[in-house]
Amino acid sequence: MTAIDSSTDGTQGAWLRSDVQDRLLVLAAGGRWNMASAVRLQVDLEMLEGPSGGLVELNAAEITGIDSTGAWLLYRTLKRLREEGLETRLVNASPTVAEMLDQMAANDVPHPAAPPVENGLIRVVRHMGETTEEIFWEVIDGIAFLGLVMQTLGGTLLHPSRLRLTPLVFHMEKVGLNALPIVGLISFLIGVVLAYQGATQLQKFGAEVFVVDLIGVSVLREIGILLTAIVVAGRSGSAFTAQIGSMKVNEEVDAMRTLGLDPIQVLVIPRTLALVLMLPLLAFFSDIMGLLGGGLMAWSVLDVSPGQFIERLNGSIGMWTFWVGIIKAPVFGLLIALVGCYEGLQVANSAESVGSRTTRSVVESIFLVMIVDAVFSIFFAYIGI
DSSP: OEEEEOOSSSSSSOEEEEEEETTEEEEEEEEEESHHHHGGGHHHHHTOOOOTTOEEEEEEEEEEEEOHHHHHHHHHHHHHHHHTTOEEEEESOOHHHHHHHHHHHHHOOOOOOOOOOOOHHHHHHHHHHHHHHHHHHHHHHHHHHHHHHHHHHHHHHHSGGGSOHHHHHHHHHHHTGGGHHHHHHHHHHHHHHHHHHHHHHHGGGTOGGGHHHHHHHHIIIIIHHHHHHHHHIIIIIHHHHHHHHHHHHTTHHHHHHHTTOOHIIIIIHHHHHHHHHHHHHHHHHHHHHHHHHHHHHHHHHHOOOHHHHHHHHHHHOOHHHHHHHHHHHHHHHHHHHHHHHHHHHTOOSSHHHHHHHHHHHHHHHHHHHHHHHHHHHHHHHHTTO
16 A cells, blocks of 8 residues: 655645555545645656556545645546546545535536647638639629619619609709719819819920810819719718618618518619719719819919810810710719619628728729729720720
8 A cells, every 4th residue: 555645744634545456546535635735745646557447446535625726636636547548436525525526527628729820821822712702702792783773773664653753853962962062172173283283294395285185185084074983982872881781770671671662672773873863964063163173273374264275175175075974974873873782781780880881882882983984994995085
């Protein structure tokens, strides 16, 4: 028999006696198994071994006190022996000792292994792949939404009674009439900037008279419609997303479907038609304000009178210079409206989703407007316009 004792007088401290009988290891524990005494047995308990494939029996009849430290030490010893292939058994344990050991077993939950450290390059490639897949499915969903809207719009044109005139006029006022001040101001200032910067550069070559050509072509073909589309995307496209998204959060869209109303017909069609109809008018107003700003700056910087400005403008631009910008307007309006309404219908049931979808709506609208404008530019250059 082997005795392991941590007490000074042999009775108060924790002690453990072991005896090997054939294939049975008998452990007798006694004393107070607490932090002050049991921890001294730790090294000896770690070296304790039993017969290979045998049985370990722990007799806890003489344990007079135990705390969590002592209970953990006993539990860990029995657990190690089990992992070595031995069968363990606790006998003659008081309810307190048994309960403490059960608590140790219940709380012995292994910590999850730390995830492996991913290579930086692999992480970047994986992120690119996930983003590409997300964009791909977003494009597919967008095309499907476009088809759904066109189908609904076709049904509306075949049955004009389905068109909701009051919402249509309301949204035409919101996206068109109410946008005139900001669109006009920005276009006017851009015209001023173009005239000033163009005059500064062209004066170096004695060609300042061509500043009128610069203002006319740039404003009518590109700047006017692009600025209008960007302003409308940030102003009206985001409003569409926020409005429809708030209705999704408040379950109003679900209520519409319950009542047998089509959200595309009720929410999307009026907004889309309003933007398609009003963006060409806004673009025309933007063109006028841009030319007005450029003309005033040319008058003040280059002494080009309004009459000379108009005469030079008539000689430098043709009909298609004006119509190129106007033709783009309804297409841009359709894109902005579709993106704004689509992102609004994708909002989840949270205020955070409304904000994130609104941001995506503005970014995606401006991005698509730029891409389509580039396609238009290449197409018009190809056909010689």
